[in-house]
Amino acid sequence: MRKLIETTFITLDGVVSSPEKFAAPYFDEEYAEYARELxxxxxxxxLGRKTYEIFAPVWPNMEEVEGEYAVRMNSLPKYVASRTLTNADVTWNATVIDGDVAKEVARLKEQPGQNILKFSTGDLDRTLLAHKLVDEYHFWMFPVIAGSGDRLLASIDTTHLQLTRTTPLASGVVVLTYTPK
Structure with a gap:
């Protein structure tokens, strides 16, 4: 059975929105190696719809800059959870999940293969948490106080996690790896 792994950027004050405003100064070789391994x-x-709409126009043009990471990103099949996109709207090797997202994600997890990687935290996570579908979280804690923005998993029920690994990077970023308790 495949694992669903979520990876997301977060500030010290819990903000996950607009990582383009806080994350880039911390992208170094150590960051790149960890991201590559995932x-x-x-x-x-x-991907949720919002993340897909941010990534899809950018990554196909990143192969010269990001090399094998971008090649890998572009080649992987993408499953997009959306109530508004249609198959006709989707490019970049993506398929819209129709109908029951939880059932489809559970079905994808049952297939043979490697991990399923989910970038970013947002609306889709309420469904994934409710159905206990995320196997591992990688929260990249950036040494930044944003002051405002969307908070990590705002408005969800209390959910207990178990810390399984802490990976401090020289840049000051700490990747906190959790599994459901």
Whole structure:
């Protein structure tokens, strides 16, 4: 059975929105290696509509800059959870999940293969948490106080997690890896 792994950027005050405003100064070789390990251990991506709409126009043009990471990102099948996109709207090797997202994600997890990697935290997570579908979280804690913005998993029920690994990076970023308790 495949694992669903979520990876998301977060500030010290819990903000997950607009990582383009806080994350880039911390992208170094150590960051790239950790991100590469996550991506290359996956053979599919799960994206919410908002993340898909941010990634899809950018990543196909990143192969010269990002090399094998971008090649891998672009080649993987993407499953997009959306109530508004249609198959006709989707490009970049993506398929819209029709109908019951929880059932489809559970079905994808049952297939043989590597991990399914989910970038970013947002509306889709309420469904994934309610159905206990996320196997591992990688929260990249950036040494930044944003002051305002969307908070990590705002308005969800109390959910207990178990810390399984802490990976401090020289840049000051700490990746906190959790599994459901």
């Amino acid at each position: 991506l290359f251990a996956a053979d599919a991506l799960l």
